[in-house]
Amino acid sequence: MNALRLICLSFALICASVPLLAQASPVELAQYRSPVDVALSKNGEWLVVANQSAGSISLIDTRRQVVLDELAVGKHPTAVAICLDGDHVLVSCSYSGQVSLVQVDGNTLQKKKTFDVGFEPNGLAISPDGQKAYTGLVATGEVAELDLEAGQLVRKFPVGPWPRYLTVTPDGSKLAVGCSGESKIVVVDIASGEIAYAEKLSGGINIGHLQCSADGKHVYFPWMVYRSNPISRVNIRQGWVLGSRIARVRLDGPEYREAITLDESGTAVADPHGMVISENQKRMVVSASGTHELLVYRRADLPWEGIGGPGDFIDSRLMMDKDMFGRIDVGGRPMGMAMADDSRTVYVANYLKDAVQIVDIESRKLLAEIPLAPAIEVTQIRLGEALFFDAQRSLDQWYSCHSCHYNGGVNSKAMDTWNDGSALTMKTVLPLYDVDKTGPWTWHGWQVDLNDAMHKSFTTTMQGEKVSEAEKEAILAYLKTDRSPPNPFRGSDGQLSESAQRGKAIFESSEANCAACHSGPYLTDGKIHDVGLGSDEDEYEGFNTPSLVGIYRKVRFLHDGRAKSLEDVLVDFHSPEEVSGTRALSDGELTDLISYLKSL
CATH class of the missing domain: 1.10.760.10 (Cytochrome c-like domain)
Known part of the structure; x- marks a missing residue:
């Protein structure tokens, strides 16, 4: 059975199990939800999910595992966070340039306030006292601060290009921001709004969610590293082209980052995105969206390495201790996560499954899936989207199309993609918006056939297997959609x-x-x-x-x-x-x- 048929079967099984919403929804039913983030209430009885394709959030009863309500909030939601009062949630809508405050009133969602913050608000963080909220503005390289009590935008302060995700320290004094455009973690003094210091991530791209430790000493996050070596089967397999890491940066002063490597030889990890740390601080969980899995770690004794580390492959100590490290295959594209206060139940927003998944990280089992919408037709475009984000189509699953063309756009590095036949002639990654209308392709323009260009991306740049004719048509159908932000x-x-x-x-x-x-x-x-x-x-x-x-x-x-x-x-x-x-x-x-x- 080829990959395309497997994807179709997976989607068909999901759609067959989808119940109707518990009550009427203002959102168009015949569309994908594509959940990207999830937030869990303090009592664990309900959660809210941000649905990127539908421009909505869904309210879910965790005990009955049903969708209670769905509310249209804006274009391209990216993050959700629960306010300190426990009755309101914030959702950032990247393409609308807005953050919405929504009340959870019993079984319903009611929009109370919309903040116009500028483009493109991404991650969200709420201060420990619940009075302020922060969101990274990717398009302008700023962080916006919201006063939730006054209901207004208070200020913006510059942090650097592409501040996608951020977190506030437990004492509320500092803000840690992942600025993927400059491959660095910026630590901001909140009182002054000024950068206290920044830690560079050499070769770093695609910084994921950030989480503070309970003691406020470190901020943890997943990221990918690009190493400027020629693309070859040997270099890919040695982790010398792209690799995945978790790092931690100190929050009490500048110090070189420490990191661990995620990749196993032969079965690498790709596109790490979400991160949660358990209430008891024992476990750290990372969603690897490109390889369709969760990575579970025992946090206390991880072998962190600073200067000179952490090596190209996962530390052997993790491989020998199943309690220290494990991989859970959940399928689809796992993104944002939330962990219950039992420190073992994790809720996962799975973009391609169109569902919230419930995972027991101690037994390492997927317990259930909560579908977000009724059954709909599996479109050719959706299949192409799945292939675009699938790192298992590359050699030993080291990276996906998305790894370099982040969400179809660009990243912050010049890379040797080998598609012009020469080694170490670094080229910036070209965006794939309007790609069917902007030929010829490649920086030198030698490629005049988009079909062939797409094939070469899989077989040359990714050193993977050739795509089938049906897969090729699906990918091109996806690339031809209008996905560019305003x-x-x-x-x-x-x-x-x-x-x-x-x-x-x-x-x-x-x-x-x-x-x-x-x-x-x-x-x-x-x-x-x-x-x-x-x-x-x-x-x-x-x-x-x-x-x-x-x-x-x-x-x-x-x-x-x-x-x-x-x-x-x-x-x-x-x-x-x-x-x-x-x-x-x-x-x-x-x-x-x-x-x-x-x-x-």
Whole structure:
């Protein structure tokens, strides 16, 4: 039975067991929920789930294991958190730029307040006194602070690119933020809103959920590491391309991070995402979304390594002690988790299962699944989505498409993907939004067949098996969907600011000459140009004009990531005088042009 048929069978079995909602829901029933996060009430009697595809949250009775209510909250929910009063929850809606306060009133959900915080709010953290809440704004590199009692946005403070997840220390004095755009953990002094210190994660990408220890000494989190070695079967199997880690960073002052490796030889771990620590502090659980499993650890005596560690493979001590480490196959795509106060029952938001799973981490068993919606047709797009996030399609399951193209976008590194036939010619990861409309493909533009490009991603970049014809069509159907977030640098009606309007005129002018190549609806002419940025190691001459749509999301620019900002691009490596032989831009022109570029 091939992989596609297995996926279909899995979905069919799920759909067959789905009961009707306990009461009517304002959410369209005939769609996937795609749960990404879950929060459990203090008494353990109910939980709330954030449903990303449906733009809703679901209220679940944990004893009867049924959905009580579902409420539409906004576009692309990413996180939920329960307020200190126990009767309200917060949900961040990334594409709406909002955080909603929802009351749990018996068996129903009622929206009470919506905070407009800016794009894209992601993780949530609530202060120990319950008065303040914090969310990371991925698009602008800030943290927003909400006053829950006053019902208003209090302030924003900069932390660095892509602050997806965060947590507050038990004493409420510090905020730890995972900034994936700069591969670092930022520790913020909450009183001042200033960065106290930051700990760099060498080669770090895709930082997952953060959890503080009860004593407030450490923050724990999963992440992936990219190591700049050529993609080959040997290097992949040695963990020298991509690998998965758990790290901890001190919260009482700067000190080099400590880490453990997650990967076993032959059966690696991929796309670690969620993390919970048990009430008794004995267990730490990580969801490995790419390999469809939970990883269970005995926290007290884990072999943490600092400088020089932790090695390429999991420490042998973990492999020899089944109580210290275990893997639980739960299928689908496990994401956020919540743990009951019995320190053994874990509730898992499983995106592709469209369900909340109940797992006993001591017996290492999946006990039950609570479906979130009635049965619906398994679409081709959904099958393609499952394949995109499936690391088991790569050699020894080290990484998925998502590992490099985070949620279909980009990551923070220049990588050697081997797709241009040369080793160690690092290229920034190109986003896959509008990929069917922006050919040719690859930085050198040599790839003119999207079908073949997709095949090579699985067989060359991932060194996995070829996809079948049906799988190929499913993946391409998924990639052709509109998954891009709204642009935060435009007005609510999509209009440009005055600065961006001036920048548009500069962009189209003969002095800047940007529109000569970056033209059309996706701002690419689909042609190859030599702008003097190549090297002798390149297999091909010239570069394919990249689309500028969504360029505000990037943290590295140009094909090899040598430019760290749009200003670097325009005044140095790719300036009008260098590329077009015109003149340098004035400071005012530069500011306006950057404003326009961010609005694209």
